[in-house]
Every structure is written in structure tokens, then in C-alpha cells.
Amino acid sequence: MAAQVDTIEVPTDAELLQAQADLWRHSLYYLSSMGLRCAVQLGIPTTIHRLGGVASLSDLMAALSLPSVKMPFLGRLMRVLVTSGVFAADKDSECGGELYRLTPLSRILVDGVDDADEHHSQKYFVLAVTSPRLAEAALGLADWFKKDLEPPVPSPFEDMHGAPIFDERTPLMDEEFDAVTNQGLAAHDNLGIATILRECGDIFKGLESLTDCCGGDGTTARALVKAYPHIKCTVLDLPKVIDKAPNDGVVNYVAGDLFHTVPSSQAVMLKLVLHFWSDEDCVKILTQCKKAIPPRDEGGKVIIIDIVIGPSLGPIMFEAQLLMDMLMMVNTRGVQRSENDWRKLFMEAGFKDYKIVKKLGARCVIEAYPHIKCTVLDLPKVIDKAPADGVINYVAGDLFHTVPPSQAVMLKLVLHFWSDEDCVKILAQCRKAIPPREEGGKVIIIEIVVGPSLGPVMFEAQLLMDMLMMVNTRGGQRDENHWSELFKKAGFTNYKIVKKLGARSVIEVYP
Numbered sequence: 001m002a003a004q005v006d007t008i009e010v011p012t013d014a015e016l017l018q019a020q021a022d023l024w025r026h027s028l029y030y031l032s033s034m035g036l037r038c039a040v041q042l043g044i045p046t047t048i049h050r051l052g053g054v055a056s057l058s059d060l061m062a063a064l065s066l067p068s069v070k071m072p073f074l075g076r077l078m079r080v081l082v083t084s085g086v087f088a089a090d091k092d093s094e095c096g097g098e099l100y101r102l103t104p105l106s107r108i109l110v111d112g113v114d115d116a117d118e119h120h121s122q123k124y125f126v127l128a129v130t131s132p133r134l135a136e137a138a139l140g141l142a143d144w145f146k147k148d149l150e151p152p153v154p155s156p157f158e159d160m161h162g163a164p165i166f167d168e169r170t171p172l173m174d175e176e177f178d179a180v181t182n183q184g185l186a187a188h189d190n191l192g193i194a195t196i197l198r199e200c201g202d203i204f205k206g207l208e209s210l211t212d213c214c215g216g217d218g219t220t221a222r223a224l225v226k227a228y229p230h231i232k233c234t235v236l237d238l239p240k241v242i243d244k245a246p247n248d249g250v251v252n253y254v255a256g257d258l259f260h261t262v263p264s265s266q267a268v269m270l271k272l273v274l275h276f277w278s279d280e281d282c283v284k285i286l287t288q289c290k291k292a293i294p295p296r297d298e299g300g301k302v303i304i305i306d307i308v309i310g311p312s313l314g315p316i317m318f319e320a321q322l323l324m325d326m327l328m329m330v331n332t333r334g335v336q337r338s339e340n341d342w343r344k345l346f347m348e349a350g351f352k353d354y355k356i357v358k359k360l361g362a363r364c365v366i367e368a369y370p371h372i373k374c375t376v377l378d379l380p381k382v383i384d385k386a387p388a389d390g391v392i393n394y395v396a397g398d399l400f401h402t403v404p405p406s407q408a409v410m411l412k413l414v415l416h417f418w419s420d421e422d423c424v425k426i427l428a429q430c431r432k433a434i435p436p437r438e439e440g441g442k443v444i445i446i447e448i449v450v451g452p453s454l455g456p457v458m459f460e461a462q463l464l465m466d467m468l469m470m471v472n473t474r475g476g477q478r479d480e481n482h483w484s485e486l487f488k489k490a491g492f493t494n495y496k497i498v499k500k501l502g503a504r505s506v507i508e509v510y511p
Contacts, residue, residue: 035080037130040123042066044078045109048087048102055100056092108191120190120219128184129327133177136160138330152278157331165331186216189272192360193223196305200358200365203303206439207231209265210303211292212251213258213285214273216241221251234263258285262292271305272363275324276334279345286349286368295373296352297407299440304366307336308356320362342366375404399426403433410444413504416465417475420486427490427509437493437510445507449497450479458503465503483507 011019039045047063048055055063057078061071078100082089088101102110108122128134137157144156158164166181197204204210204224208231212221215235225233232252235245239255247253254263259281262268268289274282286302293300309325311318325336337345339356346354346368354368373393376386380396388394395404400422403409409430415423427443434441450466452459466477478486480497487495487509495509 032080032084033130035077036084036086037126038077039081039086039106040109040126043111044087045102045106045123046111046113048100048106049110049113053102056095056097057100058097060100120187122184122187122191124180124183124186125188126184128181131177131180133157133161134331141330152280152333155330155332158333164333186219189216190219193220195360196365197223197227199360201227203357203365203367204228204231206299207266208299209234210267210269211236211254211263211265212269212271213237213262213289214270217245218251218253220269220271225250232265234265236263258288260288262288264292266294266299267301267303268292269303269305271303273306274304274334274345275306275328275336276332278333278335279341279348281333282345283348286345286351290350290370293370295371296369297372297440299407300370302351302368304342304368305363306366307362308342308359308364308366309336309338313359313362317362324362373406375406377404399429401429403429405433407435407440408442408444409433410446412444412446414447415445415475415486416447416469416477417473419474419476420489422474423486424489427486427492431491431511434511441511443492443509445483445509446501446504447483447507448477448503449483449500449505449507450477454500454503461503 042064044060044064047060051059051063057071057075060066060078061068061074066074075098078087078089078098081087082098082100085103086106088103089098090101091097092099108120109126111121111123113121134157137155137160140156140160144159147159149159155164204227207228210221210224210231211234212218212224213236215221215237218233218235221233221235225231233250234252234254235242236254236256236258237245238257242253242255245253256263258273270285270289274285277285289302293302307321307324309318309321321336328334328336335341343354349368350370351368352371354366357365357367375393375395376383377395377397377399378386379398383394383396386392386394397404399414411426411430415426418426430443434443448462448465450459450462462477469475469477484495492509492511495507498506498508500506
């Protein structure tokens with residue numbers, strides 16, 4: 001039971017008046033949304049654009065062919081939309097009225113002008129999310145909360161209309177609503193493709209193939225191929241979507257269901273897909289994606305573009321994320337997720353690791369990685385005793401003669417046992433086993449790098465380990481200059497000390 005509060009603070013007069021104003025704002029925000037919808041339906045953003053980017057009230061009245069009696073009402077609508085940031089306004093020095101301009105928000109509502117940066121008009125997104133069908137579901141929210149529904153709990157939209165949104169079984173839907181919703185979803189998903197390619201282009205470098213799940217008409221995939229012609233792109237979507245896709249040969253289209261199978265490729269992309277689905281369904285989808293890609297050491301990964309909820313981006317972005325979560329809650333079985341939520345999904349789907357590559361506005365670009373295909377090389381007498389559990393591949397051999405091919409080779413506490421001449425031979429075999437650096441080839445070395453920078457105690461420990469090598473082996477512990485010389489003699493072009501871990505260091509060496 002909640003703790004009892006001894007005294008309830010009585011608001012001051014100023015606080016009460018502020019509370020009343022806040023109540024008005026929260027209760028009447030729907031009028032702001034409907035005002036935005038009205039502006040889009042009338043075509044005000046597009047009209048201002050066609051008038052050269054600046055328009056007076058009389059300019060708008062004439063261009064929109066509105067009855068003259070409606071001029072004061074249009075002025076009141078524009079005043080609200082200026083205050084909310086949809087438009088900007090300056091005083092007309094000649095007549096004293098307002099001159100309206102586009103803001104970045106209204107710029108993406110201009111219809112029919114997909115510019116060079118591919119800022120697809122969000123007109124249909126606004127019309128979809130403010131449609132009467134979605135508003136009806138939101139109005140029934142209180143009744144939905146009171147119902148004792150069997151899991152999996154349907155959304156308020158599904159409970160009201162008998163089937164999920166986007167489902168062909170959904171009754172009471174008309175062709176206009178279906179068209180607006182699909183156009184709105186496509187516009188929303190395709191906004192910012194050029195930004196993603198500019199800001200996160202590195203995630204596509206080195207890829208040979210990619211499957212864009214729920215990629216629709218292939219707009220994203222075609223932009224990707226244009227930027228990276230070497231990538232073979234496949235779009236997976238439902239048959240009714242693929243049937244309408246352009247047969248231009250730029251991308252490959254596959255009709256299917258991502259719950260059942262995903263076409264094999266080096267990477268799979270889920271762009272604004274998973275927030276429509278429950279956690280259980282997301283695990284199923286991610287599991288299919290994991291089956292479609294190779295191990296991490298062969299470049300396998302799933303690229304996810306979605307919201308990662310959190311207050312770190314500031315109150316406005318955070319509120320936008322939470323409102324998008326409410327949109328999912330009311331109309332789908334999906335959810336917008338925090339980083340912890342995402343981490344849990346990845347682990348349940350069998351992924352080894354993930355990385356938030358970049359935050360782009362309210363969304364993030366995430367990479368999820370499968371397990372690495374690991375091979376252990378050792379002498380036959382060691383391999384004979386290794387567990388045959390199928391988790392790791394074991395190879396009996398001699399690293400002086402051959403090393404199994406892989407994207408990376410690791411030498412963990414190996415080289416200090418060997419002389420410089422022997423180390424060069426070992427490193428040369430490792431270099432033969434890996435691909436070029438641009439394909440991810442590297443040798444990972446975990447060893448001591450002798451030096452006083454870590455303090456006298458660590459330095460003494462390193463020197464004592466060198467004495468141990470000198471007394472008992474032909475090897476030695478090496479300083480950075482010594483390591484650099486070995487790498488060059490073995491034919492490597494560069495190296496990097498990635499991290500110092502106690503008395504040891506992690507080194508990457510590149511061909």
C-alpha cells in the first residue's frame with residue numbers, strides 16, 4: 001500500500017491559474033492535431049511553397065479558392081499553427097498583416113516535391129494518424145482498459161474493429177482509409193533515407209548483399225543500391241505489396257512472410273518494422289533474420305532502424321517517442337522500446353551482441369550480431385582431448401606451417417614463448433589466413449607491451465614475466481617498438497594498441 005502523506009500542499013493562486021492553463025492545453029491538444037490535419041487537407045504547405053515560400057493571408061485565400069467570409073477564421077487557424085511551430089510568420093511592413101513562411105516541419109508536408117535529398121512528403125502520414133478510424137480507437141481507450149481480455153491482448157483498434165490494422169479482415173474499413181494508411185506508412189518509413197546513408201554509410205560498406213524486410217516498393221533499397229552499386233539488394237514483403245513493385249531490375253523482389261523465412265544475405269535490414277509487433281513476435285522475426293545471415297566474422301548482421309526510448313535527447317524528442325509508443329499501443333500489439341528492451345529481444349533471439357551505431361533524431365540505427373564462427377588450432381595431442389560439442393570447430397595442426405582461413409586470427413598469450421624469428425614465421429602464416437583489411441582482415445594479439453607508463457608495480461611485474469621467459473623459453477616480453485618491428489618483418493602494414501588491460505594489451509594488426 002502507498003505511504004500516507006501527512007499533509008497535502010495547497011496550490012498557490014499562481015499555481016492554480018497555471019494548472020488551469022495546462023489543463024486547457026492538454027485537453028485541447030486534439031484541436032492542434034486537427035488544425036494540422038486541416039492545413040494538410042487544404043494544401044496550405046504546398047500553396048506557400050508554390051507562392052515562392054512566403055504568403056499573406058489574402059494570398060492563401062485566393063490560391064486556396066476559399067470563400068472570403070472565411071478569411072478571419074483562416075487567420076485564427078494560422079495563428080495556432082504558427083504558435084505550434086508548423087509555420088513561421090513575419091509582419092508585412094506594407095499592410096501590417098502576417099506573412100507566412102514554411103518551417104522544417106511544414107517543409108516535409110509539401111506535396112509533390114520530393115527534393116534531391118529525398119524528403120518525402122509526410123502529408124499522408126498526418127492524414128493517416130489523425131483519421132477518424134484511429135481517433136475512434138483512442139476514444140475507446142478507457143473502455144478497453146476496463147475489459148478483462150484474454151492474452152494476447154488485442155489493441156483498442158483491434159478490439160473495436162474486430163481485426164488488427166493493416167489486416168484484410170478488418171471490417172468497416174474503406175478503400176480511402178486503406179490507401180491513406182498505406183501511403184502514410186510508406187512516406188513515414190522512407191523519410192530520411194539520404195540522411196541515414198550520409199550519417200551511417202559505414203554500416204553498408206563491405207556488404208555484398210542485403211535483404212530489406214517489409215521494404216515495400218523498394219524506395220530504400222533503390223537508394224541504397226544507388227549509393228553502393230556493389231550491394232545486391234532484395235526486398236521482402238507480402239505478395240499484395242510485391243505485386244505492385246516496379247520491375248526495373250535494380251533490386252530483387254521476393255514475396256513472402258518474414259515470420260516464416262527471410263532470403264539469405266550478408267545483412268538483413270528491419271527499418272521501422274519491429275515496433276509494430278509484440279516482444280514474442282519480434283523474437284520470431286529476429287530468429288528468422290539470424291538464420292538468413294552468416295556468422296559475424298563473415299560480416300553477418302541485422303541492421304535495425306527504430307526508436308530507442310530514453311530522455312537523453314531532451315524533453316521534446318522524449319515526448320515524441322512516448323507519443324509514438326501510444327500510437328502503437330492504441331492501434332497495434334507493438335511497442336516502442338528502451339535499450340534494455342532491445343537488449344532482451346536480441347538475447348532471446350540468440351544474438352551475441354549489438355551496438356547502437358547512431359542516434360538520428362528520435363530514432364536509432366542498431367546493429368545486432370550473431371555468434372562468431374570459431375575455429376581452434378592446436379597440436380594433435382591437445383585437439384584429441386577437446387570436447388566434440390559442435391559449438392567450436394577444432395583443427396589439429398601447427399601454426400608454423402598453416403593457419404585455417406578466417407576473417408580474424410587471435411594469438412592470445414602465444415608469441416612471448418617464441419623468439420623474434422619464430423614470431424615472424426607465425427605472424428606470416430596468420431597474414432596468409434586472413435583477407436585484406438578492407439574486408440575486415442586482422443590479427444588480434446593479447447600480450448604484454450613492456451613499458452613504465454602503467455606505474456612501477458605493473459612495470460616490475462612485466463619485467464619479472466620477461467625474466468620467466470628468458471630463464472625457461474627462447475621467448476621474451478616486448479615493448480611497443482619491438483612489436484612494431486616484428487609486424488613489419490611479417491609483412492603487416494599497420495597496427496593499433498586497442499586497450500591496456502592490467503599488465504597486458506590488446507593489439508590489432510592489419511595486413
